Amino acid sequence: MGIFCQVKSIGTPNVKNYKRTEYKGGTQNWSIDQDKKGNIYFANNSGLIQFDGSTWRKYSLPNNTAIRSLKIDESGRIFVGGNNEFGYFKAGEKGELKYYSLSKLISIKDGKDINLIWRIHIFKQEVIFQSFTKALFYKNNKIRVLNAPKKFQFSFVVRNRLYFQDKELGILEYKVQKLYPLKATKVLNDKEIWAMFPLANDKILLATLEKGLFIYDFNSVKEWNTHANDFIKKNTSLGGAIIKNKFIVLNSVLNGIIICDLDGKIIQHLNRQKGLQNNTILTSFVDNKNNLWLGLDNGITFINENSPFTYFDYSYNIGTVYASVLHQNNLYVATNQGLFYHSWNTSFADEPFNRVEGTIAQAWNIQVINNVLLCSSNSGALVIENNKVSKILDTKGYFGFKPITKHPEYAIGENYNGFSIFKITSNKAEFVNQVQGFDETTSTFEVELDNDYVWLKKNPYLYQMELSDDLKKFESIKKHTQISAVNKGIESLQLINNKIYFQTKNHFYRFSTDQNDFFEDRKMSSLFKNIPVINTVIQDSKGNLWYSFHQSIGVLEKKDNEKFVRKETAFSNLTGNLVNNYISINRIDSKNIFIGLTDGLTHYDATIPNTFITKPTAFIASFSFPSDTIITGNLKTIDKLFNLSYSDNHVKFTFSSPVFENQENVTYSYKLEPFEDTWxxxxxxxxxxxxxxxxxxxxxxxxxxxxxxxxxxxxxxxFTISPPWYRHFLAYLIYLLLIAVGIYVISNRIKLKIRKNKYYETIEQRRLYLEKESKIRQEQHELEKEIEKLKNDKLQIKILAKDKELVNNSLQVVKKNKTLNTIISKLKDIDTNILDDSTKSEFNKLHKSIIKEVNTDKSWKDLEKHIKNVHFDFLKRLKEKYPTISPRELDLSTYLLMNMSTKEIAEIMNISNGGVELARYRLRKKLGLNKKENLIGFLMGI
Known part of the structure; x- marks a missing residue:
């Protein structure tokens, strides 16, 4: 930890407020202390509040009363005092803070009227709990009671001496277990002393509640006639703290805090307007990094005092800052809301910046050229005199001005649509003309001038423009897309040591007029060799080179030996708050460097050593698993190996780092070995x-x-995780034992099985022989059946052939009958009346004989009956399968099965050939056959 501490009088330090919704406690915070690990503790209305940088934890007293005082000893015990209760918190085996009451150690008589414990001191190996009625001395688990002579107010330890204020006896010093009144201190009996601070020459500064500040030299009490005293008398004091015996913090009831030096000069004033969330400060505490903590009437506040940076934000009436300059003892700031100024010779503590009269629009730049203050704004090019706009040179919007090297009394201004020329002499400026030849809008640009050219960088091009001698036009304009064949692109354009440099990827180039080409300046490039890729380079008044990268900045500080020292770390807090493309660096001297931000202006004191940059400490704050939680951050050491059961293999860790400045930028990296190989x-x-x-x-x-x-x-x-029971070492032993028993049992069973198998093998062979013999008989029987079937099939074929023959014969009979019927029909047409009687008798006998032949011929009916008998099984199966089939369709199916032709079927069924085809179609449809299926083959398969 660095011993250097500086409280700055310019700007306000970074302030971080914590609301009660964050720390989950009561409103009022009465006392603050810090342990060796850096954790901060607060005596709060709802109990003890612990903050480790990441997590807030709350611990309550047994009676749930408010804690008004606390003190931490070397061993880490946190002594606290409440209403009729006092004791200490101490970490248990699992890191949880356990409360140990000490109020039980005193007698009932002494414990009656303790009331509130307002102060706790550790003095000469004793812990002292002080209330208005008593002082309780704790040592070796024993309590010694010191009653107030009349009534105590508060107590203080100053230069290793213990003092009490008594309401009637003045200030009393405690020595050798007795109280001794101090000379001339009874004049303070009507004044409540809230703090004592050591001053030089063995003097003590006394801060009273309502009467102001007093100096006591052990002979007399005198009022401290300083600005600090005026403030306290006006706003009431609630004590304070001292920073490295150099600065005194004074709390007030009505107006925040002031920080003054040991002469009473107010260095800093912070109140609600300057970022505090409350104006009533109950307590203040300086932590181990010389930063300030405030316990408020409602909330907690951290103030980063130990930093070279302070800020001017909305409380100073300024917004986004694009440029700043010091001119005629005024600091001017160009912002998005206009141009503002503040007197350089007056205190910055309470006075905000004032607006320059006549500037209400965006101000891009503020510059001093030939002793004339020029503001480049959205309203035009403005001349500023006596903190107001004295002249509007041009109403077009302007971004800035550059002196013209060849014409010392002239400057070129870049506006919203080109360039203009201005004549600027001592205390006088006027518009001359618009430069012809270039009228593009240059919203994002960089412009520099050398003896020959105006250089304009407007992404992605670099313009090389030659200005005419009469400054009225550009005689030539050349556009460059790159400055190096090796390093592509054009990143920035800057004037360093009165020479123009062109930069890309940290390589710096210059332009040779003789060679009409760019060449690398290797000396300049070497300065930026190990620096991240930069965007912009700005040279300040001392020759330091400021550069921007990744929304952050760094500086190469120029030393007397012309060497440069790189500084980046200190500026990392500004990362993300800089104004992109408008990096503003205004160096007045080493103690006063102003940098523009998106939300104001920061003041940087380069003379403050970087002792504020300390090495952080990492803590695994807690280690949780389903069955328990270990608050490891509270343990003194965590060398212990934690043994977890397999059911606890779901673990959770929380991290902390008691780094309170710029806490949002604190990051963590971790790995669980051997589960993870990399961070x-x-x-x-x-x-x-x-x-x-x-x-x-x-x-x-x-x-x-x-x-x-x-x-x-x-x-x-x-930590170690035990295996599940089924993967435990004992389980594996049991597994081996079971395997051995299993092998033994299986071996015996196999032997028995073999003996049984030999017995059953003979039986099985006999059974197989009988089965084989039975199978042979079965096969012989099947063969006989097959032979019988073949015989039947052969017989069936013969029957079908006979059927066919019979059908043919029947068809012949049908044809004969048909012929006879034809003859009968023709005989009927013969007129028998013309015949004689004998002939007529013979004719009639012939006619009757033919009719009798036709009527007595039953061959077709016999054939039909025969066919049905032969194909009875087929017709039965067909009828069962297709119940809706008609008798005529059954006859057709039979004829088709007998492979009869269409003509034959037509003759038998006494229909035409077309009728047969129609009958076949209807039969196919009823049988559900498609066109590709064969009807006869289907019928044969039934």
Whole structure:
């Protein structure tokens, strides 16, 4: 930790407010202290509040009363005092803070009227709890009671001496277990002393509630006639703190805090207007990095005092800052809301910036050229005199001005649509003309001039423009797309040591007029060799080179030996707050450097050593698993190996780093060995869970990186996860035993099985022989059946052939009958009346004989009956399968099965050939056959 401390009088330090919704406690915070690890503790209305940088934790007293005082000793015990209760918190085996009451150690008589414990001191190896009625001295687990002579107010330890204020006896010093009144201090009996601070020459500064500040030299009490005293008398004091015996912090009831030097000069004033969330400050505490904590009437505030940076924000009436300049003892700031100024010779503590009269629009730049103050704004080119606009040179919007090297009394201004020429002499400026030949809008640009050219960088081009001698036009304009064949692109354009440099990828080039080409300046490039890729380079009044990269800045500080020292770490806090493309650096001297921000202006004191950049500390704050939580951050050491059951293989870690400045930029990296081989990427997330871890030994490692990029040492927690019961060592022994028993049992069973198998083998062979013999008989029987079937099939074929023959014969009979019927028909047509009687008798006998032949011929009916008998099974199966089939369709199916032709079927069924085809179509449809299926083959398959 650095011992240097500086409270700055310009600007306000960075302020971080914590509301009660964040710390989950009561409104009022009465006392603050810090342990060796850096954790901060607050005596709060709802109990003890602990903050480790990531997590707030609250611990209550047994009676849930408010805690009004606290003090931490060397061993880490947190002594607290409340209403009729006092004791200490101490970390248990699992890191949880346990409360141990000490009020039980005193007698009932002494414990009756203790009331509130307002102060706790650690003095000469004793812990002293002080109320208005008593002082209780604790040592070796014993309490010694010191009653107030009349009534105590408060007590203080100054230069290792213990003092009490008594309401009637004045200030009393405690020595050798007795109280001794101090000379001339009874004049303070009507004044409540809230703080004592050591001053030079063995003097003590006394801060009273309503009467102001007094100096006591052990002979007399005198009022401290200073600005600090005037402030306290007006706003009432609630004590304070001292910073490195150099600066005094004074709390007030009505108006925040002031920080003054030991002569009473107010260096800094912070109140609600300057960023505090409350104007009533109950307590203040200086932490181990000389930063300031405030316990408020409602909330907690952290103030980053130990920093070379202070800020001017909305409380000073300024917004986004694009440029600043010091002129005639006024600091001018160009902002998005106009031009503002503040007197350089008056205090910045309470006075905001004032607007320059006549500037209400965007101001892009503020410059001094030939002793004339020029403002480039959206309203035009403005001349500023006596803190107001004295002249509008041109109403077009302007971005800035550059002196013309060849014409010392002239300057060129870049406006919204080109360039203009201005004549600027001592205390006088006037518009001359618009430069012809270039009228593009240059919203994002860089312009520099040398003896020969005006150089304009407007992405993605670099313009090389030659200005005419009469300054009225550009005689030539050349456009460059690159400055190097090796390093593509054009990143920035800058004037360094009165020479124009063109930069790309940290390589710096210049232009040779003789060679009409760009060449690299290797000396300049070497300065930026190990620096991240830069966007802009600005040279300040001392020759320091400021550069921007990744929304941050750094500086190469020029030393007396012409060498440069690189500084980046200190500016990392500004990352993301700089104004892109408008980096503003205004160096007045080493103690006063102003940098423009998106939300104001920052003041940087380069003379303050970088002791404020300290190495952070990383803590694994807690280690949780389903059955328990270990608050490892509270343990003194965490070398212990934690043994977890397999059911606890879901673990969670929380991280902390008691780094309170720029806390949002603190990041963590971790790895769980051997589960992870590499460190996780940096992240602000302070919690990590692992689920379903296998059994084994693990080491959780954590490191942190603060806002300055400084890495901490590694913190680690070791733990082991036991295997599940079925993968335990004893389980494996049981498995081996079971396997051995199993092998023995199986071996015996196999032997028995073999003996049984030999017995059954003979039986099985006999059975197989009988089965084989039976199978042979079965096969012989099947063969006989097959032969019988073949015989039947052969017989069936013969029958079908006979059927066919019979059908043919029947068809012949049908044809004969048909012929006979024809003859009968023709005989009927013969007129028998013309015949004689004998002939007529013979004719009639012939006619009757033919009719009798036709009527007595039953061959077709016999054939039909025969066919049905032969194909009875077929017709039965067909009818069962297709119940809706008609008798005529059954007859057709039979004829088709007999492979009769269409003509034959037509003759038998006494229909035409077309009728047969129609009958076949209807039969196919009823049988559900498609066109490709064969009807006869289908019928044969039934």
């Amino acid at each position: 996780r990427s940096w992240s602000p997330i302070s919690i990590k869970e692992y689920t379903n871890l296998r059994e084994g030994n693990y080491t959780m490692k954590l490191r942190t990186r603060n806002s300055f990029g400084v890495l901490s040492e590694i913190d680690q927690v070791k």
